[in-house]
Amino acid sequence: MGAFGGSFLNQWLICSCTPFYSNVDKSPASGSINTLQADGVSLKPAGDSPASALTGAPKFDKSGNLTPDFYAVNTMQPPYQPSGNKAASSGDVNLADPSQATTLPAQTQQHIGDLLNNANVSWAWYGGSAWGSAVSAAQTGASNVIYGANLTAPNFQPHHQPFNYFADLAPGTTNRVQHLLDGGLAGSEFIKAIDAGTLPQVSFYKPRAT
Numbered sequence: 001m002g003a004f005g006g007s008f009l010n011q012w013l014i015c016s017c018t019p020f021y022s023n024v025d026k027s028p029a030s031g032s033i034n035t036l037q038a039d040g041v042s043l044k045p046a047g048d049s050p051a052s053a054l055t056g057a058p059k060f061d062k063s064g065n066l067t068p069d070f071y072a073v074n075t076m077q078p079p080y081q082p083s084g085n086k087a088a089s090s091g092d093v094n095l096a097d098p099s100q101a102t103t104l105p106a107q108t109q110q111h112i113g114d115l116l117n118n119a120n121v122s123w124a125w126y127g128g129s130a131w132g133s134a135v136s137a138a139q140t141g142a143s144n145v146i147y148g149a150n151l152t153a154p155n156f157q158p159h160h161q162p163f164n165y166f167a168d169l170a171p172g173t174t175n176r177v178q179h180l181l182d183g184g185l186a187g188s189e190f191i192k193a194i195d196a197g198t199l200p201q202v203s204f205y206k207p208r209a210t
Contacts, residue, residue, distance in 0.1 A: 033064055082164070085103050
């Protein structure tokens with residue numbers, strides 16, 4: 001992990017980098033920039049923040065998703081579907097609505113998939129809980145069927161799919177077709193590949209959130 005936060009920052013698994021939002025101060029996400037103290041590190045306490053944890057939880061002037069130097073440190077959604085943000089009403093169904101404050105722009109840093117491609121090593125990320133179903137649901141506006149904490153549902157978590165944040169794996173690219181694969185419910189498609197001996201040289205499997 002690159003910072004104290006939720007599972008979103010496990011993008012370090014594939015990139016060893018913290019997501020960046022260029023010009024976020026002029027973007028729909030400008031209201032999500034944290035306010036820091038003079039040390040440039042600590043969150044600025046709110047004026048009514050309890051003086052001691054014995055009297056209550058701390059309150060902050062602003063504790064959002066982004067740092068003042070434009071890094072995303074709390075959960076933001078992929079720019080591509082499946083995403084926790086639906087497509088714009090008149091926009092491309094393959095994209096998340098960029099006007100939403102929690103939609104992160106496509107990332108361009110080098111990731112491990114790039115290094116594997118450059119070395120001619122085959123690889124794939126198998127998205128658990130039916131990546132394919134999540135893509136289809138998002139494109140039809142039924143993403144609420146897939147996402148959430150229902151123990152009996154697929155429980156697909158878009159922010160647990162780190163490669164879906166990167167521009168070189170955008171919808172329509174050969175890179176995406178070859179490397180972002182459907183792991184299937186309960187890993188069924190991933191297990192089929194194991195049984196058939198068709199796994200690439202490097203395989204990632206992300207199980208369902210539950």
